[in-house]
Amino acid sequence: MAEINFIPLEYDYFDWQGRNYARIIGRDDKGHRVLMIDLFEPHLYAILKPNLSEKQIQELIKKIEKIKIESGSRTTKIEKIKVEEKNFLGKPVKALKIYVTNFKDAHQVADKLDFPEIEARREYDLSFSTKYIIEKNLVPLGWYKVTGEILNNSQEFGGIDSQFDVDICIFAEKIEKAEEKAFKPKILAFDIEADEFELGKSEILMISLASENFKKVLTWKHCPAKQEFVECFKNEEEMLEKFVEYIKKQSPDILTGYFSDGFDLPYLRARAQKLGIKLSLGVDNSQPVFARGRIPSASISGIIHIDLFRFIETVYSQYLQSETLGLNEVASELLGEGKKDFEFKKSDKIKQHEWRDFFEYNLQDSILTLKLAEKFWPDMFEFSKILQEPLFEITRDSMSSHVENYLIHNLERYNEIAEKRPIHQEIGERQAKEKYEGAFVFQPTPGLYEDICVFDFTSMHASIIVSFNISKSTLLEGRQKNSYETPEFELDGKKEKFYFTKQKGFFPALLEEVVQKRKKYKKEYAEDKNPIKKARSNAYKLLANATYGYLGFFGARYYCREAAASTLAFVRKFTQDSMDRIKEQGYKIIFSDTDSIGFQLSGKTQKQTLDFLKKLNSELPGIMELDLEDFYKRGLFVSKRMTEAGAKKKYALIDEKGKIKIRGFETVRRDWCNLARKLQSEILELILKEGNEKKALELAKKTIINLKERKVNREQIMIRTQLKKPISEYKSITPHVIAATKMKEAGMPIDIGMSIEYFIAETRKTKKLVREKVKLSDEKGEYNIEYYLEHQILPAVENIFDVFEVNIHEISEGSRQKKLF
DNA sequence: TCCCTACCGTGATG
DNA sequence: GTACATCACGGTAGGGA
Numbered sequence: 043m044a045e046i047n048f049i050p051l052e053y054d055y056f057d058w059q060g061r062n063y064a065r066i067i068g069r070d071d072k073g074h075r076v077l078m079i080d081l082f083e084p085h086l087y088a089i090l091k092p093n094l095s096e097k098q099i100q101e102l103i104k105k106i107e108k109i110k111i112e113s114g115s116r117t118t119k120i121e122k123i124k125v126e127e128k129n130f131l132g133k134p135v136k137a138l139k140i141y142v143t144n145f146k147d148a149h150q151v152a153d154k155l156d157f158p159e160i161e162a163r164r165e166y167d168l169s170f171s172t173k174y175i176i177e178k179n180l181v182p183l184g185w186y187k188v189t190g191e192i193l194n195n196s197q198e199f200g201g202i203d204s205q206f207d208v209d210i211c212i213f214a215e216k217i218e219k220a221e222e223k224a225f226k227p228k229i230l231a232f233d234i235e236a237d238e239f240e241l242g243k244s245e246i247l248m249i250s251l252a253s254e255n256f257k258k259v260l261t262w263k264h265c266p267a268k269q270e271f272v273e274c275f276k277n278e279e280e281m282l283e284k285f286v287e288y289i290k291k292q293s294p295d296i297l298t299g300y301f302s303d304g305f306d307l308p309y310l311r312a313r314a315q316k317l318g319i320k321l322s323l324g325v326d327n328s329q330p331v332f333a334r335g336r337i338p339s340a341s342i343s344g345i346i347h348i349d350l351f352r353f354i355e356t357v358y359s360q361y362l363q364s365e366t367l368g369l370n371e372v373a374s375e376l377l378g379e380g381k382k383d384f385e386f387k388k389s390d391k392i393k394q395h396e397w398r399d400f401f402e403y404n405l406q407d408s409i410l411t412l413k414l415a416e417k418f419w420p421d422m423f424e425f426s427k428i429l430q431e432p433l434f435e436i437t438r439d440s441m442s443s444h445v446e447n448y449l450i451h452n453l454e455r456y457n458e459i460a461e462k463r464p465i466h467q468e469i470g471e472r473q474a475k476e477k478y479e480g481a482f483v484f485q486p487t488p489g490l491y492e493d494i495c496v497f498d499f500t501s502m503h504a505s506i507i508v509s510f511n512i513s514k515s516t517l518l519e520g521r522q523k524n525s526y527e528t529p530e531f532e533l534d535g536k537k538e539k540f541y542f543t544k545q546k547g548f549f550p551a552l553l554e555e556v557v558q559k560r561k562k563y564k565k566e567y568a569e570d571k572n573p574i575k576k577a578r579s580n581a582y583k584l585l586a587n588a589t590y591g592y593l594g595f596f597g598a599r600y601y602c603r604e605a606a607a608s609t610l611a612f613v614r615k616f617t618q619d620s621m622d623r624i625k626e627q628g629y630k631i632i633f634s635d636t637d638s639i640g641f642q643l644s645g646k647t648q649k650q651t652l653d654f655l656k657k658l659n660s661e662l663p664g665i666m667e668l669d670l671e672d673f674y675k676r677g678l679f680v681s682k683r684m685t686e687a688g689a690k691k692k693y694a695l696i697d698e699k700g701k702i703k704i705r706g707f708e709t710v711r712r713d714w715c716n717l718a719r720k721l722q723s724e725i726l727e728l729i730l731k732e733g734n735e736k737k738a739l740e741l742a743k744k745t746i747i748n749l750k751e752r753k754v755n756r757e758q759i760m761i762r763t764q765l766k767k768p769i770s771e772y773k774s775i776t777p778h779v780i781a782a783t784k785m786k787e788a789g790m791p792i793d794i795g796m797s798i799e800y801f802i803a804e805t806r807k808t809k810k811l812v813r814e815k816v817k818l819s820d821e822k823g824e825y826n827i828e829y830y831l832e833h834q835i836l837p838a839v840e841n842i843f844d845v846f847e848v849n850i851h852e853i854s855e856g857s858r859q860k861k862l863f
Numbered sequence: 864t865c866c867c868t869a870c871c872g873t874g875a876t877g
Numbered sequence: 878g879t880a881c882a883t884c885a886c887g888g889t890a891g892g893g894a
Binding site: 356440442443445477481588589591597609635636689692708811837 | 878879880881882883884885886887888889890
């Protein structure tokens, strides 16, 4: 019997003699790689109809015990059945906990449980690792004292030890929580370069690897004069073999790439297949396994493969300024360091001396990826700890999964059985439902305003769900005593009110914890600015903000349209009520959107306004809170194009320190050309800083003249639009679809989600449609002056000048004769 | 062929 | 399929004059 301190990292399972065993890879506190084996008895629940007699239950159990599933070579049987008092959707139920010998057949066992005594079958659709983690309470990245038999060099489990390249192999008998220790994973980043983007189409030219003390580029195509980090091979095969060998030697906990799920690993697989070699990267020498999805997920046994791009995309993209999520932009923003300059060419066109740069470029990509992984490690760590799911999963899961994982891993405290995932048909029905009414947006009056104050509700949706106990399980059939009543609102054409019990439901209760923890860690971070605290606070914030969306998401286990619609009814009510109170006080409302209200101080002081805010807060129910967002010196609001009506979701504010906040304007939209965006943002800045339009007008005139004199460079006029679906699915053939088609014809890779770049060129007069003037950046042609004037520059600035009753259109016409200026 | 408007498509706000 | 509804605006599709 031995005892080790163990931190679990990667979860999987195997069958042995008709039973399931978890096989978990992690480290001990001395840094040894550990394989822990643990018997796991998977189970599912059959929720019984109420009022069954003891005899009926016993007879049912006898029937269930006879269930057998034969699938291929394996037979799954019922191991044992327990009768338990549980809760389901907040209500007490009697349920059978049915243990099956093989997890893989839980679904089929559930299918056979169609007895009249059974009300519902549940928990057969949770993943193995989720079930295991809950049942054994062995949470990823926690420390545990594991007592058990060491199986090194043993023949147990068919000699499993010899199949795995680990230092310690232990068969767990007892697992106890141990004291938390610091853990620093060994991270290895990699990146490949090839001539073609199409997977496997061309040879892999080079592969770079980077960990803390190891930097290397493997290549074969061109062997340079000394470049110490470059290692040269005879051919691609040898290079790939060495790549596998280096990964084994480095023995990382985490192998990371940037878009490596979608590119590097599938490419490596395709090349290995073509060359007839094995990519035995796993600690059991298995090859990477690809799970299907929008982007495949590549897993390597015993090593956590993390595609950083995916984690950043789902969790952090909303907080990034970068216009694309490419490695260069993201690294530049977060690390202050970008890719190396290197102009891509096909390898046969690369000159002798340029190879050096190419190798450096390739290595830099791995180094950036490594640095990003280190930067995001606290975030990944916290997500994994909070959601209690392994790193591989949390770096790929969607926000809805994150919310769901948080719920599912905490149900036990409420003695709750987990709700099932909706089946295909239910998803269809949910999606077919009409949309429900959203938040309220106040229509502003165009103008330049001074002395503005903005209030906003903190985590408004979450605080409403908590304060009014809103969820699927707390929704009542109709009005009842001791319940919360929603405001009256329209749903599916009917005026409705909904009621939620005051008896706390697990869903709002768990959300309340999330909100409280967010508050706590935000405060802790303010006092001690360390990255772990920041990551923790941020993870809870993201979780709180995604929970409302989860309620209305068709794929959610705890989907509840009435609850989502009710939440929004409260959102509208509290924002409207607060606006009324602010108006009563003598302030003038300027704008409002969902949970924020902007108004003019109208002669009142900031102190008076803050006192008033306190009063408003004292009147709010539950955990709801109205907060000061900021005071602003000026704010600009414009009309919708070609109308007098004020535009919603479009404004620019300047605070007392001169910091500018621009929302909704073309400046912040990635699908406008830089020329228009830059001009607009400079104009907004001049107007907000100066308080008038004079200087801004001069700038506009100068830009128009520049444009007409063809002095604008190519980069400034490129228009970028994302391709959101396959070219053939577009009903409307827009300029970006034409541009994408042209790219495809030129042999460039076209993928969904790609940013398509083009400009509008001068063409013969017969071509009327914009799409007929589309050219790619490498095509010859001059930019279309009229288009950029009438469709980019003027639309971007005319509404702004309208506020000052300046007609930029007329001025622009006049500028045909430059003398006017 | 021209003109108008409904609809498609993207990317914003919160 | 992978959190929600609301909004602005360019551009095309397609019918009617």
